[in-house]
Amino acid sequence: SKAKLFDEKTDTRTSFKDVAGLEGAKEEIEEIVEFLKNPDKYTSLGGKIPKGALLVGPPGTGKTLLAKAVAGEAKVPFFSLSGSDFVEMFVGVGASRVRDLFKQAKDKSPAIIFIDEIDAIGRARGKSNFTGSNDERENTLNQLLTEMDGFGTNTNVIVLAATNRADVLDKALMRAGRFDRQIYVDLPDIRERKEIFEVHLRPIKTSETLDVDFLAKQTPGFSGADIANVCNEAALIAARKEKKAVSKQDFLDAVDRIVGGLEKKNKIIT
Numbered sequence: 001s002k003a004k005l006f007d008e009k010t011d012t013r014t015s016f017k018d019v020a021g022l023e024g025a026k027e028e029i030e031e032i033v034e035f036l037k038n039p040d041k042y043t044s045l046g047g048k049i050p051k052g053a054l055l056v057g058p059p060g061t062g063k064t065l066l067a068k069a070v071a072g073e074a075k076v077p078f079f080s081l082s083g084s085d086f087v088e089m090f091v092g093v094g095a096s097r098v099r100d101l102f103k104q105a106k107d108k109s110p111a112i113i114f115i116d117e118i119d120a121i122g123r124a125r126g127k128s129n130f131t132g133s134n135d136e137r138e139n140t141l142n143q144l145l146t147e148m149d150g151f152g153t154n155t156n157v158i159v160l161a162a163t164n165r166a167d168v169l170d171k172a173l174m175r176a177g178r179f180d181r182q183i184y185v186d187l188p189d190i191r192e193r194k195e196i197f198e199v200h201l202r203p204i205k206t207s208e209t210l211d212v213d214f215l216a217k218q219t220p221g222f223s224g225a226d227i228a229n230v231c232n233e234a235a236l237i238a239a240r241k242e243k244k245a246v247s248k249q250d251f252l253d254a255v256d257r258i259v260g261g262l263e264k265k266n267k268i269i270t
């Protein structure tokens, strides 16, 4: 079967309201929404709109969500692909996929291109990695750099890329006119976990008024994705017991289950 390498959606459903916490990151990225909405305002004095920004942070902290929210807020199409899609590709395929992607985005500009796991293609050149052909990865990376350099100042395509390994990226990616802005997306603190719970509790039918502060306290080290998982798991646990609504205990059981899963994952790594 043929992998779907990128999909284009005019995603007006995701907005900043869906992104809890991350105040600093939201504030920084809000500027990009402004650029996309009013490009002429910013270029009228001879300034250049940034071409790219790198979202850096641990897995599951909302990088993809934030990129989608930018597209949603600016009401522009969202084109995405994952760096890992390029692993094990035949020679020339990766570079041509990048070319296609940029062409599509330019045709529909203003637009957002989102590249998840950019480290899979953006590792420093000349260093080996464990997956796929290094030459092919380098070709893909070079094509990406070429495309970003080739943008005119009025292309109005902004490339957002996500990674949890900014340290391994080729420095050429961070040069001026490429991903010259870095936005940090950290694990949520207790107050942010509370806000994330509030977002993900919205669709859940609960049997009592839940103490969200308590849930936030029970989940140190959890990412936004883990919290979304807890809420979903709690609803499934309650449904399995034929219950009509989800109780505090169901949430605690879900937290235990997720903690168990995280511990297992950590064991495999170490």
Ligand code: ATP
Binding pocket: 018, 019, 020, 021, 022, 058, 059, 060, 061, 062, 063, 064, 065, 066, 116, 162, 164, 196, 199, 223, 224, 225, 226, 228
């Ligand atoms: P990865 O590095 O693993 O790709 P990511 O940082 O891109 O992760 P997302 O894919 O954006 O993380 O997050 C996964 C899901 O977790 C989101 O779709 C959302 O449901 C939930 N989530 C993560 N962070 C937040 C947040 N700050 N507010 C609300 N929900 C969040």
